[in-house]
Amino acid sequence: xxxxxxxxxxxxxxxxxxxxxxxxxxxxxxxxxxxxxxxxxxxxxxxxxxxxxxxxxxxxxxxxxxxxxxxxxxxxxxxxxxxxxxxxxxxxxxxxxxxxxxxxxxxxxxxxxxxxxxxxxxxxxxxxxxxxxxxxxxxxxxxxxxxxxxxxxxxxxxxxxxxxx
Amino acid sequence: xxxxxxxxxxxxxxxxxxxxxxxxxxxxxxxxxxxxxxxxxxxxxxxxxxxxxxxxxxxxxxxxxxxxxxxxxxxxxxxxxxxxxxxxxxxxxxxxxxxxxxxxxxxxxxxxxxxxxxxxxxxxxxxxxxxxxxxxxxxxxxxxxxxxxxxxxxxxxxxxxxxxxxxxxxxxxxxxxxxxxxxxxxxxxxxxxxxxxxxxxxxxxxxxxxxxxxxxxxxxxxxxxxxxxxxxxxxxxxxxxxxxxxxxxxxxxxxxxxxxxxxxxxxxxxxxxxxxxxxxxxxxxxxxxxxxxxxxxxxxxxxxxxxxxxxxxxxxxxxxxxxxxxxxxxxxxxxxxxxxxxxxxxxxxxxxxxxxxxxxxxxxxxxxxxxxxxxxxxxxxxxxxxxxxxxxxxxxxxxxxxxxxxxxxxxxxxxxxxxxxxxxxxxxxxxxxxxxxxxxxxxxxxxxxxxxxxxxxxxxxxxxxxxxxxxxxxxxxxxxxxxxxxxxxxxxxxxxxxxxxxxxxxxxxxxxxxxxxxxxxxxxxxxxxxxxxxxxxxxxxxxxxxxxxxxxxxxxxxxxxxxxxxxxxxxxxxxxxxxxxxxxxxxxxxxxxxxxxxxxxxxxxxxxxxxxxxxxxxxxxxxxxxxxxxxxxxxxxxxxxxxxxxxxxxxxxxxxxxxxxxxxxxxxxxxxxxxxxxxxxxxxxxxxxxxxxxxxxxxxxxxxxxxxxxxxxxxxxxxxxxxxxxxxxxxxxxxxxxxxxxxxxxxxxxxxxxxxxxxxxxxxxxxxxxxxxxxxxxxxx
Numbered sequence: 001x002x003x004x005x006x007x008x009x010x011x012x013x014x015x016x017x018x019x020x021x022x023x024x025x026x027x028x029x030x031x032x033x034x035x036x037x038x039x040x041x042x043x044x045x046x047x048x049x050x051x052x053x054x055x056x057x058x059x060x061x062x063x064x065x066x067x068x069x070x071x072x073x074x075x076x077x078x079x080x081x082x083x084x085x086x087x088x089x090x091x092x093x094x095x096x097x098x099x100x101x102x103x104x105x106x107x108x109x110x111x112x113x114x115x116x117x118x119x120x121x122x123x124x125x126x127x128x129x130x131x132x133x134x135x136x137x138x139x140x141x142x143x144x145x146x147x148x149x150x151x152x153x154x155x156x157x158x159x160x161x162x163x164x165x
Numbered sequence: 166x167x168x169x170x171x172x173x174x175x176x177x178x179x180x181x182x183x184x185x186x187x188x189x190x191x192x193x194x195x196x197x198x199x200x201x202x203x204x205x206x207x208x209x210x211x212x213x214x215x216x217x218x219x220x221x222x223x224x225x226x227x228x229x230x231x232x233x234x235x236x237x238x239x240x241x242x243x244x245x246x247x248x249x250x251x252x253x254x255x256x257x258x259x260x261x262x263x264x265x266x267x268x269x270x271x272x273x274x275x276x277x278x279x280x281x282x283x284x285x286x287x288x289x290x291x292x293x294x295x296x297x298x299x300x301x302x303x304x305x306x307x308x309x310x311x312x313x314x315x316x317x318x319x320x321x322x323x324x325x326x327x328x329x330x331x332x333x334x335x336x337x338x339x340x341x342x343x344x345x346x347x348x349x350x351x352x353x354x355x356x357x358x359x360x361x362x363x364x365x366x367x368x369x370x371x372x373x374x375x376x377x378x379x380x381x382x383x384x385x386x387x388x389x390x391x392x393x394x395x396x397x398x399x400x401x402x403x404x405x406x407x408x409x410x411x412x413x414x415x416x417x418x419x420x421x422x423x424x425x426x427x428x429x430x431x432x433x434x435x436x437x438x439x440x441x442x443x444x445x446x447x448x449x450x451x452x453x454x455x456x457x458x459x460x461x462x463x464x465x466x467x468x469x470x471x472x473x474x475x476x477x478x479x480x481x482x483x484x485x486x487x488x489x490x491x492x493x494x495x496x497x498x499x500x501x502x503x504x505x506x507x508x509x510x511x512x513x514x515x516x517x518x519x520x521x522x523x524x525x526x527x528x529x530x531x532x533x534x535x536x537x538x539x540x541x542x543x544x545x546x547x548x549x550x551x552x553x554x555x556x557x558x559x560x561x562x563x564x565x566x567x568x569x570x571x572x573x574x575x576x577x578x579x580x581x582x583x584x585x586x587x588x589x590x591x592x593x594x595x596x597x598x599x600x601x602x603x604x605x606x607x608x609x610x611x612x613x614x615x616x617x618x619x620x621x622x623x624x625x626x627x628x629x630x631x632x633x634x635x636x637x638x639x640x641x642x643x644x645x646x647x648x649x650x651x652x653x654x655x656x657x658x659x660x661x662x663x664x665x666x667x668x669x670x671x672x673x674x675x676x677x678x679x680x681x682x683x684x685x686x687x688x689x690x691x692x693x694x695x696x697x698x699x700x701x702x703x704x705x706x707x708x709x710x711x712x713x714x715x716x717x718x719x720x721x722x723x724x725x726x727x728x729x730x731x732x733x734x735x736x737x738x739x740x741x742x743x744x745x746x747x748x749x750x751x752x753x754x755x756x757x758x759x760x761x762x763x764x765x766x767x768x769x770x771x772x773x774x775x776x777x778x779x780x781x782x783x784x785x786x787x788x789x790x791x792x793x794x795x796x797x798x799x800x801x802x803x804x805x806x807x808x809x810x811x812x813x814x815x816x817x818x819x820x821x822x823x824x825x826x827x828x829x830x831x832x833x834x835x836x837x838x839x840x841x842x843x844x845x846x847x848x849x850x851x852x853x854x855x856x857x858x859x860x861x862x863x864x865x866x867x868x869x870x871x872x873x874x875x876x877x878x879x880x881x882x883x884x885x886x887x888x889x890x891x892x893x894x895x896x897x898x899x900x901x902x903x904x905x906x907x908x909x910x911x912x913x914x915x916x917x918x919x920x921x922x923x924x925x926x927x928x929x930x931x932x933x934x935x936x937x938x939x940x941x942x943x944x945x946x
Contacts, residue, residue: 023288037193038186040416042365043450047866050365078186091184095176098831101839102664103183104190104365104416129874136866138365138417139664141838141903142874 009070011036012080020067027051029067030077038078038107042136049135052108053077059112078107081114089159090114090152099148101139109135113149121160122153168744170677171894174831178684179414179668188414191369191384192447199371200229202433202446203290205280205297206455207272210308210525210859211319212301214268214279222282222296227289230440231297232432233280234269240435241266244426245396247530248495257496258332262322264491264528266431272301273321273490274525275860276455278428283436283444306525306859310464310485313522321490321523330492331521335503337578338514340470343479347470351551355465356928357539357908359487360851361457362532363871364663366416367448368457370429372437381408383434386415387691388423389701391659394693396426397434405697412691418663419843420531421458423703424494428456454864459853460498460532462487463539469547470514475555475562479514482506482543486521489528496521498529498536500582501635505540505905507577509594509633509797510566515579525859531703533843534904536582541632542929545909549916550925559913560602560629567594567631574890581793582704583638589795593823593887598631600883601799601821605629610803619920624806625816626918631799632906636824636898637709637889641789642699644711646675646718648726648782650768652746652761654679654686656718659699660711661691665900666832670708671715673828674894678719679726680743681760698787705796705898708828713892714788721784729763729782794889796897798822800841800906802878804914811933811940813849813915815878822902823885826895833899834882840903841880846872847904848911852930 004019011034020029025044030036030053039062042050046064053062054076082088087095090113100106109132116123116131123131128149129142137145182188219231234241243263268279280297284290305319312318313328321328344350371384381403387393387410394410397403415422429446437444448456465484471477486499499519507515552562568575570593577587602608610627618625644658654675662668672686689695699711727738730748734741740751749757760782768780803817820837827833850870854862863869888895912926915936924939 021288028287031192032195035195036186037190040190040366041192042367042416043866045450045865045867048365048450078184082185084181084185084187087181087184091181094184095180098177098835100180100183100664101666101835102365102415102417103179103188104664106183107186110184129877133873133875136365136871136873138363138419138843138871139839140835141840141842141872141880142877143838143880144835146874 005068007068007071009072010074012076022066022068024067025063026065026067026070027062030062036077036079040104040107042105047136048105049112050105050108052111052135054111054115057115059115078110081110089155090117093152093155094148097144097148097151099140099145105135105137109137109145117153117156121156125150168677168680170673170683172827173673173829175669175673175683175829177666177669178672183414190366190414190416191371191386194371194384194445196373196443199443199445200283200285201287201290202436202444203282203287203294204278204429205294205299206276206278206452207268207301208275209272209301209303210275211304211306212272213304214270214272215300215302217280218298219280222293225289225293225296227285228282228293229285230283231280231293232436234267237266237435241269244431244493246495247425247493248497256334258329260325260330262491262523263493264428266428274527276452276527281432281436283440308524308526308855308857308859310487310522310524313524314520321525328523329520330488330523331496333496333499334518335579336516338479340479340481340514340516343514344470347478348473349471349551349554350468351547351554352468353547353550353927355467355543355546357461357463357542358930359459359462359853360532360847360930361454361459361853361869362419362421364417364419364422367450367453368422368427368429369447370433371443371445372434373443374438374441376441379407381434381438383408383410385410385412385430386422387412388418388661388663388703389425390661390691390693391697391699392425392701393430394697400431401434401438409694412661415661415663418702419533420535420703422663423701424458424530450866451864454861454869455527458528458530460529461539461847462529463502465543467543467547469551471551471555473555475552475557475565477510477512477566480507480512480544482517484519486519487524487526487529488521489524489526491528492521493528494530497582498531500580501536502540503579504581504587504635505537505633506543508541508544509568509631510544511568511572526855533840533901535901537634537901537905538847538908541906542909545630546912546927549913560607563598563631564595568592581635585792588792589633590792590889590891591887592795592797594631594797597797597821597823597885598799600885601629601801601819604819604821604881604883605801605803605817607801624808624918625803626914626916627803628910628914628917629799629801630906630910630913633795633797634705634902634905635793636705636796637790638704638706638793639789640700641787642711642714643696643785643787644715644718645696645783645785646715646722648722648760648764650761650764652759654681656686656715657689657695658711658715659696660702660707663702665707665836666829667707670828670832671712674712674716675719678723679760681746685746705900709794709892709896709898710788710790712828712896713894714786716894717786717788718784721786722782725782725784726760726763729767730758733758733766788892790891792891794825794891794897796822796824796899796902798902800910802910802914804918806915806918811936818878818880819883820880820903821883821885822899823887824899824902825887825889825897827884827886828896836899837882837903838880840901841907842872842877844904844907845877847930848908849931850876852932
């Protein structure tokens, strides 16, 4: 057992103070220490993108970061996006467009798409494909994922055009 | 009549949980006191285990135990044969050699498990694996299939005379006689290499033995939880009712999770029982490349005999099939290859011999497609070459040979993977071919667009490939459908689910019968505590076999509902209708009763019931097809090759499918898209490179390339419907269809794009590098 390091971090709005081994991956910390098992681990070498989470709003691979590197940062995982009864609009779009099958890669794709659509609210199909090209999916052939991102963007555009009531 | 739900684009019931991170996968299981396992695996593909010293590992702080084959004592035994060889087929040679839980004497592939460390955390377990001292005396590895069959080859299994695992010859008609009549005989060697299934979720298993209740609970990333339960009970000397196997949400299966009794599946439950502690093992991606089964390696010597007008007179296919270090899955894959080598064509004379070969490589079991893509590749390649030699249009030669619609059921006269006669149940092949031609604009492209693009120096090509897919095989599946007192419906079935949308498609089948909302049908799949009869999710059979069992059970429940409602409402059954969770008298909507109230009435707490009465509104039913249903389709594509880099861009991709009755078109399209994606990987990106010592050189996602979003084209899907006569719903499977024709289609389109270059593509997978080499070879000659 290596000596422990104190870690203070905020995950999905909740502040955690925890002593962890310096070698513990952020993905393992989220999944096995905090019990936030929505973040999935597919390759542990930063290629598949399933473990993507938001670190201060930016997509990062939680399998390539040590938990201690999250010191003082704010993390958002898939559990922080929406709930079963109140899906995030992007989650809603994934359901409507059948943008998932086994659902294993989905949390990482959602946490990639959230900041992407913030930065590019009206993307072309090519831009969407580029944005998710670092996330592997073996089930969908990506087509319905692309459709889902387009749908989410369209819905957001429509919402923003509606006059405030 | 109840609202029509089968065939509707219903959104998935399972999605809200999956989208919010609330769906339980195996690695999400947490139990107090859970221990973690890590395996020591062989660095060598072939070698003798000389010594193994685990002392230091056992001494490491946080390590609870280390086990070797020796420690397993009399409990050490190889896995059971998953699929037995055909006992009745004539002249079959089959040597069954099954995988072992931990290596005892000899290592037979790189990555084979030698010892297991059990520790307080996975980190400590992996540290302790490094503490183990292992000495392996390397032996020459058996890698190449042809070399493996030479008399002086080293042996994978020392007790056998050679590396021949099996041999099977099948024939119909008289090929040699047909050959004599032929105007053209084309002979080629075709080589197909291995790929990985690469589900995004690696394998994993959690086992929890409760000494006080004498009960074992196992969570397993398996496509066959019931068989795992029965096998574990036998191995651990428990009653089947003392073991519960749960296949929860599974992150993709694609075949290898159908393999039964991986080493880890034998070891982890045994350890949990031995230590009386819950134990978890989760495979990492590197282990997945070495220890999870793979497929496709075959070498074919093919001959096709034709008349000058392009009619196939006969086909002869002698081939080798690589089974890896062991052969637990019997002859399923090579039999599928034989059964698809004639494709959708009327071939009267056929001769095929397969020789299955042991090699020092990872075990081979079906991967989405399961021998079928190889069969289709063979026939489609041979037809392309024959068409060129005869000067016949490639589409025309196919049209001339399709089995005509009046010929169904079409009995082929050979045996299929179930050792039953191969019969194509139904089909109408020409319309799907025509539809694909129309959708891709074949004539326009060939006559106008291609010449125009070529004149601009562009290297563009088109391909079109019809195919068949045997699906929905037996023996059977079952389901139990229950109306609960809430009025909601509970359904349990034995098949596991890995992303196919069963929680929705099965619910549609039930909801249509019982007049409830799809979201009010709760489905449990793959939990032996809920349903313990069945075989598993494989061979594109879930929607066909389990789907029809669920339909049958729902039909019985519907009768029970109507019978009881008729008594309560004092109205003849034929005047009742089921809608919105209510039974109503047709013309008097106010006179009604809810399903929930009926369920309560069917389960009285006091009073007497009539003799022979069964409580509840519940039924269990089974479905076993007479034989498999055969789906079919045609895919077409237009691609462009960059002549500098050999990178390709797929300009158009059309998939026309006929899988009989469609349960949910949205889900069906998703299945096709995913299948095509794997097929494109098989055709142009994914190859497992083993060196001459049996070492896998590209065991990571950085080196083994899966298609990404920028590699995939938009796929245009078309449907036609030819109902299967073999089941009530008229369904055929579609899970593997998308994958099957893609390598053949790719080869055709590439050759077409290369135009006048004298390159014949006789291998798969290709890659930009390999295509470049082939073209350089042409220049050298």
